[in-house]
Amino acid sequence: MQVAFLLYDGFTPLDAIGPFQVLASMPAAEPVFVAERAGPITSDSPRCTIIAQLSLDQVAAPEIVVVPGSLTSFHDLFQHEPLLDWLRRVHEQARLTTSVCTGSLLLAAAGLLDGLPATTHWLARDLLATFGTTVVPERVVDTGRIITAAGVSSGIDMALRVVQRIHGDDVARAVQLGIEYDPDPPFDSGSKENAPPAIVAAVSASLARRGAAWIPAMTAPGSATPEA
Amino acid sequence: MQVAFLLYDGFTPLDAIGPFQVLASMPAAEPVFVAERAGPITSDSPRCTIIAQLSLDQVAAPEIVVVPGSLTSFHDLFQHEPLLDWLRRVHEQARLTTSVCTGSLLLAAAGLLDGLPATTHWLARDLLATFGTTVVPERVVDTGRIITAAGVSSGIDMALRVVQRIHGDDVARAVQLGIEYDPDPPFDSGSKENAPPAIVAAVSASLARRGAAWIPAMTAPGSATPEA
16 A cells, blocks of 8 residues: 655655654555655755655555645745646545645645645645635544645644544554554643634744745735646 | 754654654754764665764764654664764763653663663563663653653654743744644554553554564663663
8 A cells, every 4th residue: 555745845844754654554554755856855944854765757546645734935836737737646546635734735726625625734724715625724624535634743643544544443543552642742732722822923923934935924826726 | 052863774753753843943943863874864664764964973062862762673772882972972961862762772771861760662661671760651751951752752742841941831832833733633542551452462563573672572682781
């Protein structure tokens, strides 16, 4: 069972590695990192570089696709046909196409979320809506063949649900125990709805300074609802 | 503020990337991946390779050190002096030396946990105790200058406490919100204490098959309590 993790310049490391850690533990999983060109791909934190083993044209029919997001500017990709075409082609045959964080913006740009509910990083909800997607402010949104997850760390929760879907409850429990996922965050500050308003404002400003061109102030790209 | 993430052949990806995602978001953080030799380092999942920018001798005085664990056999490292020497040397000056999962076995092998309480992956507790460490079955154990975390995903919780220690509650809350860390695991199966006994047994057997020579059945290495 090939599980393809898309990489591109500026991806967010935990968006990819959270699901990788979970899905690579599945029985018979054959994980692979894929990018437009194989080789080293640098994340939105420039000190993290992960190797893509295969190029897009070498991965024609993965069973599961995982699309990470970016916390910096990456909206040129919303019109980058080689990537969007690949997403459309692999989704035709894939058992599950999934995204983490702003990765759902790429699925939307490819037209895969047309008419579907989906989630994304809390700061990108308004932008996702401009693609015609019904934005649901939940952590994991499962529409059947497409599963989207909220910001960054939510990919772990999403991937455990993928294991549950494919292998059942007990295997998902085992994978969860294997990575000792018994979370204990120090604060109740992990969602826009729970965090203090001053913290919400500070994070919004901070990510904007880091170049997150997808935050609400951004103008959505012209071809916001491309035809698939 | 240099934050050094140690890599070695067979490291567990999420052990490194969970804390990286959190600590790279800290104000003024300068994260760097370091390994015995700079270059690509492959994890215990052979499809995940991360680039180490610097070699051990190029990182002399990081302020924070993060040591990931391995879910496969890596106990040759328990006697690998170039690595253990580096850990001892950087710990002398570091503000915080931290570990995730079985990374605490490397700290113990270097003698850094002598007389201290510490935690590790639930399957490695017995082995950690053979080093003379007082094993505490908690998710994060903070002894002041050394913080150890339990299995794999616990590095996220640990790293948020590091941010809290260094920058205070509000910055830690902001980093938590930035990565939308509002965890929602599908089951209450993330710890040895909570998971069904049959699942505990299955994971133990599964990791043993993957080559986790550090699980309880293993004989501890001869030099279990080296002098620092």
